[in-house]
Amino acid sequence: MINGTMYIDGKWTGSSCGATRRIENPFDGSEVANVAEGGREDAREAIAAARRAFDSGGWPQTPAVERGRLLARLADLVERERENLARLETLDTGKTLEESRWDMDDVAGIFRYYAGMADKDAGEIIASPNPGTSSRVVREPVGVCGQISPWNYPLLQASWKMAPALAAGCTLIMKPSEITPLTTLKITELAEEAGYPPGVVNTVLGPGPEVGAELAESADVDLISFTGGVATGKTIMRAAAGNVKRVALELGGKNPNIVFADADFDVAVDHALNAVFFHAGQICSAGTRLMVQDALHDRFVEALAARMKRIKVGNGLDAATEMGPLISADHRAKVERYIAIARREGATLALGGGRPEDPALANGHFVMPTLFTDCDSHMRIVREEVFGPVITVERFVTEKEAVARANDTTYGLSAGFWTRDPDRMARVSAALRFGTVWVNDFNVYFVQAPWGGYRQSGLGRELGRQGLEEYTELKHIYHNH
Numbered sequence: 446m447i448n449g450t451m452y453i454d455g456k457w458t459g460s461s462c463g464a465t466r467r468i469e470n471p472f473d474g475s476e477v478a479n480v481a482e483g484g485r486e487d488a489r490e491a492i493a494a495a496r497r498a499f500d501s502g503g504w505p506q507t508p509a510v511e512r513g514r515l516l517a518r519l520a521d522l523v524e525r526e527r528e529n530l531a532r533l534e535t536l537d538t539g540k541t542l543e544e545s546r547w548d549m550d551d552v553a554g555i556f557r558y559y560a561g562m563a564d565k566d567a568g569e570i571i572a573s574p575n576p577g578t579s580s581r582v583v584r585e586p587v588g589v590c591g592q593i594s595p596w597n598y599p600l601l602q603a604s605w606k607m608a609p610a611l612a613a614g615c616t617l618i619m620k621p622s623e624i625t626p627l628t629t630l631k632i633t634e635l636a637e638e639a640g641y642p643p644g645v646v647n648t649v650l651g652p653g654p655e656v657g658a659e660l661a662e663s664a665d666v667d668l669i670s671f672t673g674g675v676a677t678g679k680t681i682m683r684a685a686a687g688n689v690k691r692v693a694l695e696l697g698g699k700n701p702n703i704v705f706a707d708a709d710f711d712v713a714v715d716h717a718l719n720a721v722f723f724h725a726g727q728i729c730s731a732g733t734r735l736m737v738q739d740a741l742h743d744r745f746v747e748a749l750a751a752r753m754k755r756i757k758v759g760n761g762l763d764a765a766t767e768m769g770p771l772i773s774a775d776h777r778a779k780v781e782r783y784i785a786i787a788r789r790e791g792a793t794l795a796l797g798g799g800r801p802e803d804p805a806l807a808n809g810h811f812v813m814p815t816l817f818t819d820c821d822s823h824m825r826i827v828r829e830e831v832f833g834p835v836i837t838v839e840r841f842v843t844e845k846e847a848v849a850r851a852n853d854t855t856y857g858l859s860a861g862f863w864t865r866d867p868d869r870m871a872r873v874s875a876a877l878r879f880g881t882v883w884v885n886d887f888n889v890y891f892v893q894a895p896w897g898g899y900r901q902s903g904l905g906r907e908l909g910r911q912g913l914e915e916y917t918e919l920k921h922i923y924h925n926h
């Protein structure tokens with residue numbers, strides 16, 4: 446079994462109070478691991494170690510070329526451990542092994558991308574207005590970073606934070622979700638093997654309101670990067686105000702997928718399905734809010750329902766499985782509450798809504814693929830993030846109406862639409878106020894492009910050049926010769 450302890454200042458260590466946590470497989474509730482359950486004291490130790498490693502100057506002044514070399518080494522190690530990591534991710538989250546393998550390929554790609562970027566920014570010379578002087582603007586690492594990640598993409602989300610922070614020369618304390626720590630522990634082992642100096646990479650485990658809160662509150666942490674729910678994001682932002690630390694937030698989404706009547710029908714149906722049932726809808730950018738133009742609506746819903754019926758639900762480790770369980774019994778209860786709310790609100794339950802009948806799945810946290818029709822924009826099922834395998838369908842008539850309704854949301858992470866009309870492509874992509882807009886596609890992301898949300902879907906951007914800049918401070922050096 447994977448090393449189930451924390452990693453602080455280059456040493457593997459149990460919780461200071463001796464507590465442990467049982468990590469369960471969401472498919473059947475079986476024990477996958479037993480890991481240390483840290484508390485505030487452990488977080489403080491990790492922060493102190495990261496502070497020392499940063500303030501001693503050794504790591505932030507390591508040549509950028511060397512920081513890039515270490516990240517490339519980490520990418521190699523992720524590739525070497527791809528199958529192990531993917532298996533751990535599936536055991537921990539229930540997602541299919543194929544999805545976990547894609548995640549690991551992305552993780553390796555993210556380390557490689559930032560390895561290449563580490564030595565590319567040498568600053569810029571700007572025009573000084575004063576004779577006999579010169580001015581330079583350089584980027585410096587922001588310092589000690591707390592990095593808190595969620596359970597749906599445990600290692601992928603951690604790598605979005607870890608790779609740019611290390612490329613920039615920061616030191617860090619990772620805090621995975623308490624229910625999915627295994628791949629974060631494994632990447633920590635790989636960072637140790639790659640040769641990061643003690644204190645540069647630290648990993649603490651434990652409950653968010655203690656360990657995570659300590660990272661957010663501490664005056665010794667310079668930046669907190671958080672991916673998770675909006676309510677937690679707001680708590681973290683308030684906690685971060687104490688020392689005005691930098692805050693990067695990747696929060697939830699309720700993402701419209703708009704199908705115009707001139708769309709390529711078969712492709713749009715395919716993507717409408719994948720947009721939601723990938724990882725059982727537990728994706729911040731899931732296209733759970735489907736909007737279909739009147740003329741196409743009934744045919745589209747019929748085709749979608751037919752496809753949904755064929756989704757193979759089961760154990761993520763089984764190659765035939767297309768959709769695994771939800772992460773936990775608590776989360777399933779939340780999804781089921783939303784299904785009940787939708788029915789009370791008057792949405793029509795066209796498919797699913799319950800648990801699988803197969804007794805072999807009885808111990809897993811499953812909800813069957815669920816389709817609600819006759820939805821309208823004010824329903825909670827349409828406005829709030831369910832984070833489960835549930836699609837709501839709204840009917841619309843005009844383009845203007847579709848755009849206005851899509852933008853009428855507190856979220857703003859991503860949106861997609863389907864049309865063959867080039868003028869509409871230009872108009873609608875300009876009018877939709879979301880961090881990512883897909884035209885004739887859905888749920889496509891890659892490390893080269895910035896990712897983040899408008900409105901309450903977040904603050905700042907991860908990935909791309911912008912994701913690296915989040916981990917830097919700008920310094921203007923004025924030199925009077």
Ligand code: NAD
Nearest residue numbers: 594595596621622653654657658673674677695696697729
């Ligand atoms: P969550 O907010 O419950 O927890 C996320 C992390 O925050 C966990 O590590 C948790 O331990 C920690 N945490 C909890 N309370 C805390 C506190 N008071 N102080 C500090 N840390 C605390 O979210 P979750 O249920 O793990 O993840 C699901 C959410 O994440 C969804 O809303 C989803 O949309 C969002 N998400 C967003 C993105 C994105 O890129 N925008 C990506 C993945 C997930």
